[in-house]
Amino acid sequence: MYKKMEKVKPFKKTLEENRVIQKITTMNQMSCHAWALNGNRITAQQTNIDYTELCSDIGNQYDNGSNLHGRPLSTIRSETMQTIALLSRPRTVDTDDDIWLCGAFNGNDVTPSHLWLENRTTNWTYDTMPGRGIISVDRVGINGHAFQPGCEAFQIAANNIARVRVDGFTRDQYNSI
Numbered sequence: 437m438y439k440k441m442e443k444v445k446p447f448k449k450t451l452e453e454n455r456v457i458q459k460i461t462t463m464n465q466m467s468c469h470a471w472a473l474n475g476n477r478i479t480a481q482q483t484n485i486d487y488t489e490l491c492s493d494i495g496n497q498y499d500n501g502s503n504l505h506g507r508p509l510s511t512i513r514s515e516t517m518q519t520i521a522l523l524s525r526p527r528t529v530d531t532d533d534d535i536w537l538c539g540a541f542n543g544n545d546v547t548p549s550h551l552w553l554e555n556r557t558t559n560w561t562y563d564t565m566p567g568r569g570i571i572s573v574d575r576v577g578i579n580g581h582a583f584q585p586g587c588e589a590f591q592i593a594a595n596n597i598a599r600v601r602v603d604g605f606t607r608d609q610y611n612s613i
Contacts, residue, residue: 468587471564472537472551474525475609486523491547494519501544512546513539513598520548521600531604533557538577538585538599540592548598552585553609562613563587570612 469487470480494516498504504512521537534556539548552563554576561573563586571586579599582591605613 465566466564467566468564469520469548469551471570471609471612472553473520473523475606475612476525477608479525483523487520490520490523494547495545498546501546504544504546509544509546510595510598513541513548514600516546516548517598517600520551521602524602525606525608527602527604527606529605529607529610530555530557533604535602535604536576536599537602538597540585540588541596541598550585550588552587553602553605554599561585562609572613 466475466477466480467484470483473487474480474483476483495501498512501509517537517539520539524537527535536554536556538552538554540550541547542549550565552561554561556576559574559576561576563571563573565587568587573586577583577585577597577599580594582594583597584591
């Protein structure tokens, strides 16, 4: 005979509990957004917190993509990328190069699920995910075309990519590539 199971409330972490993040000690532990925004393993944890909070705020503003308030999704995604770029540490290396912060979006999402950098001057893409290190690819995306950065298993549809120009690399990004 089966015992009647009690209904258990789903576990929800508080915002403070979500802030507890494993200390990042190597580049291989860094998330794509922490590297694309600063590349510094010491400040990566704070970058992760700031990025997560910002994306949560943007997601809430648009009901996670289900209420765009009559605005085009592509416009919202471009604005999101411009806002995310403001989280970057100062970019002091290769400031004359044409560097782009790129984001991959899923479905109607208004915040990216993945970030990477493209150097259109040298025609190289730099991508990372935890456990992968920095993956360098000798090509960059073309606006309006699908693209597969180094850590993605498949090409990302053109309408699911948004890019914003940034002022170069941070010192830590440059040193890691």
